[in-house]
Amino acid sequence: MLFGKTILLTGVASGIGARTAELAGQMGAEVIGVDVREPMGGSAAFIKGDLSTASGVAEIVAQLPVRLDALANVAGLSGSTGIASTLAVNFYGLRALSEAVAPRLREGGAVVNVASIAGYGWRANLERAKSLTAIDGFPEVAAVVAEHGLKDEEGYPLSKELLLLWTMRAAHQALFKNHGIRVNAVSPGPVETPILKQFRAVLGDARVDSDITRVGRAGTAADIAPAVLFLCSDGARWINGANLAVDGGLEASINAEVLGF
Template identity: 45%
Template sequence: MLKNKTIIVTGAASGIGAETAKTLKAQGATVIGVDLNQPDTPVDQFVKANLSDPASIDQAVAELPKGIDAICNIAGLPPTKDRAAVLKVNFLGLRDFTEKMIDKLNDNASIVNVASLAGLGWPEAGDQIKALITLRDFNAAEKLCEEQGVGQSDGRSYFLTKETLIVWTMMNRWTWRDRGIRMNCVSPGPVETPILPDFLETLGERAEEDAKVMDRPGQPTDIAPVIAFMCSDGSDWIRGANIPVDGGMYQHVMCEMHGHN
């Protein structure tokens, strides 16, 4: 249970974020929603923030209290959105917000980044990932896309941000170990949320093939309990991990890739 814990949920107004806020509340947590839009799901406090804008992030951080026990980084844009905006919200803004919140976290706090099955190709994307991790200037996101061959119509911006988020999480496995602060990823597969049609539009035939393999699409209710567990004291010794919650799709892809089917 999460009684007496105060937890921030970014992207709390819809999809997995809304369901996570609901689940955390049900387990006794005080929940602070951070989003562009006011959540319909009841939260204890709402702070408006645009994660593509460093000034908005600064303002949100200033409004948020100290004594935070967990951050659930769930806000994100789908692959159909502008490529530079996807880079900003899904990684640059997430990182900026998280780093600026460290001083407001309690010792032994948990940071849970929601990545994606789309990030499984990170071992082959080294140069692009290094370029994005190095980037600190939000205004240079479009330039990075040009230099790294990140197209607008191919959804690559989304895949790159999720690959980078997984690697950044692994890199930070022990960054705040002196304070007991841990960081991990949860990677959902295809989930029925308002942005699912955006993925189907981008992935086309690949999405159809995935649908044939899976027993069913995921639901936010499949993902939120795992995020909640990662906020709990029971996950204390899980650090820098990427936890797939995808009906077995990650394992399916790995077996196919390495000839173990």
């Protein structure tokens, strides 16, 4: 399903991005990897770039070919570096890259956003998510944080709430929709990658362990990669604006407890 396709993939130096790039290659795709850090090996084509600033995104875009089949937005920060950088990389930079890449994506192409179960509060915090996603372009994120009185500890879940809301919006935005570009999200539960250690520091061991206990084990990058690539493929041609939970059943377990069924 990916043979001959060119996939732009962020976060390629580690964890889910590294495994997704490897699997995409095995499935016949060409991968152009992007990361702020050099990957250890792997991806044939690599662009060293920083998604945390508008100029960083512009420098990445300037190095891209004119035609791409899919964009997999995997890069992310845990929140441990503060809310401004986390919102910048996980949402505003991701969105700026997606909007800049859209004109290069072929008809029927795809954008896949790696969100998180941590973003499921978007409904409860809808007005906040609506106003923060309504800000056009790549804003001065520190000023947005100050203006909205946002707290450091909200950074990671908020970034994923914005991403899940925007995924649905973008699926119906002319820039993507009029060119037949699908926009979807994948939401992993806890996955054994370097970022999980940072989540433990930010959220506490008890919260992370309780999520893992519910589903028997933590996920691995190899559990997430096939879902990202499926949504990049033509096999997902009628899936648009969707969020695919790849969490071993965690969301179902939490829903059952919260909603009492």
